[in-house]
């Protein structure tokens with residue numbers, strides 16, 4: 001969001017004018033984010049607002065309450081400064097869209113922007129003006145429950161999609177009604193929590209931090225994100241809430257960020273739990289000194305910052321800077337002019353347009369992982385009967401996923417409902433739940449399910465993970481199908497009917513044990529309110545799957561971390577070197593079976609790679625070309641390939657561009673995504689997909705932590721997944737050296 005110099009100067013003037021009138025206590029008050037009482041306004045909150053001791057409130061969603069809170073702030077406090085009203089609006093407000101990891105599988109920035117736009121409108125209609133999204137932590141560990149909230153494993157994809165989400169929440173002008181402040185979180189490194197266990201320690205080298213974890217945050221900043229939230233985690237011994245390297249060096253000095261940074265829930269007092277500080281007082285000092293502006297829920301700033309100023313440990317200038325960062329955001333939001341909300345100014349909640357966007361997002365997010373013998377789509381006219389089996393077939397809650405505080409079940413349309421509606425009376429639909437929950441370990445209801453399957457032409461299983469198995473603090477050590485689901489699949493498979501497995505889950509699942517027992521797998525994440533219509537359209541071929549994995553699916557949890565953009569190592573695995581545990585001869589000598597980087601019992605390859613996803617149609621890539629064999633630093637190269645729909649359906653394909661920088665001052669990944677395009681083609685139709693890369697797009701942080709593009713040879717691939725093999729190459733030269 002480019003702001004004119006005049007606007008910035010006028011804004012600064014307004015901020016300074018308010019600041020000049022504020023007492024120290026009022027300045028510190030702006031740094032306090034208080035948890036709401038959900039509807040009631042207790043006297044102590046009322047008094048605190050009147051006395052200017054509150055800058056923001058979270059978790060209120062009743063419009064009358066919020067308007068009353070704003071009224072107290074604007075009319076009864078001395079300076080009339082309005083409040084930020086925050087809420088975890090993560091993948092929808094009342095209308096729920098697919099979980100963020102699912103939205104990322106759409107590889108469609110416009111879908112993500114639209115979902116955030118609608119979420120913003122619905123939230124803003126209640127007075128919420130601040131969403132705690134996007135979460136743009138790089139997620140490379142499917143055990144981590146919060147993987148569901150990420151946009152996947154890749155810095156480039158996360159950057160592009162995170163920026164689209166920021167644009168959706170904030171619109172083209174933050175001050176317009178319906179625009180709400182976004183929050184880039186969690187700064188930084190949370191996704192690297194050891195072992196995929198939430199809140200766990202992270203140890204990330206500065207080089208990896210800069211090359212992998214920080215780029216999406218810089219993208220969000222460039223998209224104009226109004227606020228940042230720190231991570232709850234400990235980064236190399238310094239928890240993010242006290243990490244001056246992150247908050248001062250990177251965010252302020254290098255990136256020139258001038259919005260505010262909020263703590264995470266009680267993350268300042270938790271500095272003492274981490275063992276960084278001895279008590280709340282020192283925790284407040286460390287956080288403020290590191291550059292953390294606003295405190296969420298706890299009150300260490302309110303209690304101690306004033307005394308630090310009196311003691312001279314913190315300067316008034318520092319407090320002014322912190323308060324100014326908050327005020328700037330409030331001015332940008334236009335809150336001083338429009339503090340109140342009239343729901344009538346907004347489109348109705350969950351109106352047909354919102355539901356249609358939710359259906360489309362669910363459609364675009366579904367990834368077809370397997371489709372043997374063209375099992376899908378199902379042809380209604382040829383079917384007489386269909387068994388719909390599983391605990392997730394008809395559960396309006398579980399299809400919504402994690403973080404749906406305001407999600408409204410009354411709008412949910414389930415797959416069973418939609419299938420029944422879609423086939424009408426012509427197909428007998430037999431439903432059996434089979435398992436009470438996805439975690440159930442019994443098989444009491446298997447016989448009913450088996451009977452339904454036996455009487456039907458085709459079986460569609462709705463399995464996976466219920467909502468509570470992912471999200472914050474909900475990690476799993478085993479990422480297979482929970483409970484007795486594998487046994488259910490085996491029992492159904494034994495009948496010899498065509499079996500379609502529709503999965504809902506908040507993370508990649510280890511599916512190897514069931515892969516051979518089903519004919520088709522459609523992975524739908526937690527698809528949201530309109531799961532049913534989207535899935536029915538895909539099953540019956542009204543729509544064609546076009547999602548691609550934004551994260552690698554391992555064979556087994558023991559392969560984690562496994563991601564496509566890994567380094568080569570000095571001993572990379574090759575097909576000749578990878579040997580399976582069963583093929584090793586008895587009394588084999590050490591190294592007789594090779595010495596490469598792989599697992600004897602899981603090889604080196606994932607089950608499904610990043611970028612992978614099938615279609616009912618088929619696509620062929622050919623004739624990769626570069627616009628020149630070499631370019632100079634500062635120039636742009638075009639890379640193109642011919643893409644043809646060689647199947648029978650009009651369908652969309654995500655064409656992906658990968659590069660490899662062969663030699664670097666620090667080692668570079670074996671492949672890096674650098675571009676993608678979602679293209680729709682009719683059967684037999686061809687198009688040329690062209691990507692433009694400026695040499696800056698190939699920059700990385702070297703061993704001196706400078707961002708550089710190094711001259712040399714680059715491999716480049718265009719294809720339908722990270723395993724694309726259509727390759728070309730080009731060179732970058734430094735004209736000053738080589739000419």
Ligand code: BGC
Nearest residue numbers: 088132185186232264265472
């Ligand atoms: C989470 C944040 C969230 C906040 C407010 C924390 O526990 O880590 O992502 O925005 O709570 O609910």
